[in-house]
Amino acid sequence: MNAWNIADQLEELRAQGLWRELRPLDEVDGVIVRSGGREWVNFSSNDYLGLAGSQELRAALEEGVAKYGAGSGASRLVCGTHRAHAALEEALADFKGTEAALTFSSGFAVALGTIPALVGAGDTIILDKLCHASLVDAARLSGATIRVFPHNHLGKLERLLGTAQGRVLVVTESIFSMDGDASPLREIVELKERHGAMLLVDEAHAVGLLGPLGRGLAAQLGVDQRVDLHLGTLSKAFGLSGGYLAASRNVIDLLVNRARSFIYTTAPPAHLAHALSAALEIIRGVEGDKRRHAALANIQKLAAILPQPGTGSPDVKGAILPWMIGDEAAAVRASERMGGAGFLIPSIRYPTVAKGAARLRITVSAAHTVRQIEALAEVLGTL
Numbered sequence: 001m002n003a004w005n006i007a008d009q010l011e012e013l014r015a016q017g018l019w020r021e022l023r024p025l026d027e028v029d030g031v032i033v034r035s036g037g038r039e040w041v042n043f044s045s046n047d048y049l050g051l052a053g054s055q056e057l058r059a060a061l062e063e064g065v066a067k068y069g070a071g072s073g074a075s076r077l078v079c080g081t082h083r084a085h086a087a088l089e090e091a092l093a094d095f096k097g098t099e100a101a102l103t104f105s106s107g108f109a110v111a112l113g114t115i116p117a118l119v120g121a122g123d124t125i126i127l128d129k130l131c132h133a134s135l136v137d138a139a140r141l142s143g144a145t146i147r148v149f150p151h152n153h154l155g156k157l158e159r160l161l162g163t164a165q166g167r168v169l170v171v172t173e174s175i176f177s178m179d180g181d182a183s184p185l186r187e188i189v190e191l192k193e194r195h196g197a198m199l200l201v202d203e204a205h206a207v208g209l210l211g212p213l214g215r216g217l218a219a220q221l222g223v224d225q226r227v228d229l230h231l232g233t234l235s236k237a238f239g240l241s242g243g244y245l246a247a248s249r250n251v252i253d254l255l256v257n258r259a260r261s262f263i264y265t266t267a268p269p270a271h272l273a274h275a276l277s278a279a280l281e282i283i284r285g286v287e288g289d290k291r292r293h294a295a296l297a298n299i300q301k302l303a304a305i306l307p308q309p310g311t312g313s314p315d316v317k318g319a320i321l322p323w324m325i326g327d328e329a330a331a332v333r334a335s336e337r338m339g340g341a342g343f344l345i346p347s348i349r350y351p352t353v354a355k356g357a358a359r360l361r362i363t364v365s366a367a368h369t370v371r372q373i374e375a376l377a378e379v380l381g382t383l
Contacts, residue, residue: 208237
């Protein structure tokens with residue numbers, strides 16, 4: 001008997017409607033994707049400002065390769081730190097209004113490096129129930145006591161803060177990655193200050209899209225200077241890849257010395273850092289304002305015409321609009337039906353979301369046209 005039973009595990013995934021597979025795309029042209037002779041309008045990408053395929057970033061990447069070459073050569077602490085990395089981090093710190101910033105190879109790596117470097121055994125991490133898997137995994141890795149409060153439940157958060165031991169870190173997202181709703185950041189900031197805790201806010205789905213100059217929801221609400229740890233990605237509105245942590249100089253210095261996902265990873269290529277600096281210039285400039293305006297207009301357009309009750313709420317904050325289905329197999333069928341109609345919207349199922357909470361996760365960008373949005377709503381109305 002095979003003790004691993006991998007084949008049985010795979011069959012169980014298929015039976016539960018949880019089977020996943022990679023489906024390579026042949027071509028990406030803005031929001032149009034092609035593969036195997038077929039074409040779809042992409043409503044699943046996190047490229048909120050439509051920068052990923054822009055001529056500006058293509059040119060910045062080419063310029064960066066010509067200047068810095070293809071690879072970084074080593075980890076950042078060995079010889080992999082280039083001027084382009086330092087310039088990007090200085091610009092990110094200025095953008096987020098913090099003393100310093102540190103970039104990582106991915107947003108996941110930011111969480112895995114930051115949280116265990118700051119808290120450990122004897123400390124307490126308090127997380128929103130819907131926090132991203134990277135934040136949950138980082139909390140587990142830290143060895144700290146983990147407490148979870150129901151999604152956006154301020155009363156439970158306050159009770160947990162009142163009983164927490166050791167150093168206390170509160171962790172939440174500003175715009176949640178699967179439901180697309182916003183965290184009550186003002187109230188959370190007030191609670192963490194009242195109880196002497198630190199606050200980490202993951203702004204992955206808000207930076208570039210919300211707030212003045214696209215600085216995020218915390219800046220939009222005027223509480224950004226009261227957030228201790230600003231976590232973000234460079235793979236969504238920035239259109240490229242990577243992640244960052246913006247915080248005090250002391251925190252960043254500590255991460256350079258203790259964040260294992262930073263210390264023991266080959267540095268991202270310097271040409272990527274060069275292009276990311278160009279992306280940041282666009283985001284915080286006139287072109288960024290133009291793209292933000294287009295994205296937010298498209299978000300409100302789709303939210304207003306979706307034929308599912310409640311999705312037209314004026315409280316829509318970000319570019320993520322979930323179409324709730326529930327059953328996992330039904331969500332897969334709905335995704336396939338959307339694909340047949342010319343729309344790329346994969347189904348989101350357990351363990352990404354809770355069992356029985358499967359959905360289509362629709363994301364809107366500045367690059368979508370009104371006609372594409374109207375056509376999507378029309379097809380969704382037939383599900």
